[in-house]
């Protein structure tokens with residue numbers, strides 16, 4: 103991707119250089135200049151004359167005009183200016199066209215066009231021999247307003263000038279002129295293109311070169327931003343951004359007012375229009391020298407603004423940048439500080455970015471058993487986190503890293519000091535519990551993360567306290583998206599049926615999942631949220647089943663065995679059809695939470711709503727988030743007021759990779775050197791060495 107991108111930039115730069123520099127005398131070699139000098143002189147004189155005329159008309163004409171503005175007059179005048187600019191630029195361009203002889207990049211299309219142009223020019227030449235050149239170049243003021251977009255008239259004008267003053271030119275040069283005219287007359291181009299060239303060509307003061315945009319980092323402002331204009335006009339011509347299309351951006355009256363105001367004057371709309379006319383054109387050096395300092399300053403500001411806007415526009419047209427496509431860095435960019443945990447799908451380490459010193463969590467995906475390429479769980483996890491990581495309550499992924507072998511793939515995430523399970527364990531050891539305000543704070547954070555995920559059509563499918571992280575500053579983050587999946591529309595039954603049944607850690611698994619449904623959706627996550635809420639309150643998991651039947655049994659004991667009245671769709675569940683479950687009465691949950699005064703009535707109502715057996719009646723994340731319990735006293739505490747403890751994950755031992763490597767040496771350090779050498783020679787593993795003595799296990 104980066105290669106392709108840089109290649110595109112390169113091409114684009116070349117093109118823009120061609121457009122910009124093709125009119126620059128300094129780009130010509132000395133020889134070229136000498137040979138071209140004489141033939142250019144006439145054209146330059148004419149060009150100067152044109153410019154002088156243009157500027158004197160621009161200023162004196164405006165002064166004499168009636169203060170009542172006439173729109174048509176303005177339009178005509180703008181058209182005339184535009185035509186004059188096109189005309190004068192064509193002439194300047196023509197005088198310098200030899201530069202294109204050096205251009206070696208001629209593709210087939212260009213060659214074709216050249217051939218056609220040559221034929222056309224030959225025809226024109228034969229026609230023009232019988233005519234006077236002056237007749238062909240009618241004064242700009244005599245042309246109709248629409249003619250400035252007429253390819254024929256301008257090409258004709260170029261060709262006729264060509265035929266008289268540049269008889270020695272080759273067909274190649276002429277075709278370049280035609281091409282330039284094409285470019286000027288391109289529907290994507292407008293008079294602003296000329297302004298752009300003028301800014302660069304004629305600027306009497308040096309304008310700083312624009313930095314070429316070659317690459318981006320994750321945090322670049324120009325990175326992910328897609329231009330709002332493009333977003334709002336999906337079918338606009340800007341969707342297919344042409345590398346040659348780099349329009350200059352004209353200033354608006356508002357811009358000009360903004361640029362003028364610092365000099366201490368307020369301007370009406372009309373005055374701003376006048377200023378717009380005046381400052382949208384860069385004066386030539388003669389006019390420049392005669393300008394007062396204030397005027398010069400305004401011109402410079404106007405030029406800078408045009409340049410800035412062109413740059414912004416060019417940047418905004420760049421493709422959207424996704425860091426995941428940039429290519430992965432090597433894990434050596436991070437030093438591994440210690441192990442945090444080892445889970446089902448990978449080990450998690452605490453690491454430090456060696457360049458930025460940022461502390462991150464590095465999850466190493468387990469790949470050993472993968473014979474079919476990169477594990478789908480890892481792909482899903484990266485994908486989901488890239489999608490949802492912008493929410494405050496979802497862990498952010500930083501980047502994906504590779505190690506030395508194909509099986510070493512890491513994901514760098516923001517490092518969060520605790521997981522909720524660890525925090526609960528620590529509090530239990532200290533005989534502490536979450537206060538009601540703290541429970542509410544944790545629940546609001548969990549629910550707003552879940553509401554966000556479900557709004558993105560993401561099912562987490564493995565919510566549990568060890569997958570909820572909590573920072574020192576009390577921000578809860580949902581982590582471990584290894585089981586997460588996007589789900590389709592409710593009507594997309596076909597797709598929903600493909601969802602795997604064995605998801606969610608047993609203790610947090612919903613009754614519909616345990617009874618093998620045909621389809622499932624967001625309520626399965628909300629059941630887990632209910633289990634987690636109960637755990638925040640009791641500091642213990644609610645249903646600790648040993649296996650699936652036992653888990654179902656525990657749930658029914660607590661909430662009562664469902665029937666067709668309490669759960670109308672229950673007959674559709676495979677296990678329910680096959681198994682006759684013992685009938686338990688509902689009420690156990692209430693007895694525990696209300697009887698022991700762990701929750702008030704409103705709080706219990708929320709818990710009961712989340713732990714509803716029938717998934718279709720279970721509370722959604724949004725409904726739970728709007729539950730009155732959160733409005734009651736005590737209100738949820740702020741994140742900073744949640745309890746903090748030293749992070750266990752920072753105190754752990756060094757990572758097993760380093761430990762394993764040094765373990766043998768540590769054991770051999772106390773050994774007789776001869777024996778140690780023998781053990782090393784046999785390449786024994788640390789586990790095979792007995793500390794006091796040693797023996798090889800065969």
Ligand SMILES: Nc1ncnc2c1ncn2[C@@H]1O[C@H](COP(=O)(O)OP(=O)(O)OP(=O)(O)O)[C@@H](O)[C@H]1O
Pocket residue numbers: 442443444445446447448449450463465497515516517518519520521568569571581582583584751
């Ligand atoms: N961003 C992080 N910052 C700090 N610790 C983290 C981070 N991500 C994960 N951990 C720790 O690593 C543990 C395991 O991570 P994770 O759950 O992502 O791995 P897993 O292999 O999918 O585990 P599981 O067996 O729970 O599914 C978490 O319980 C948590 O303690």
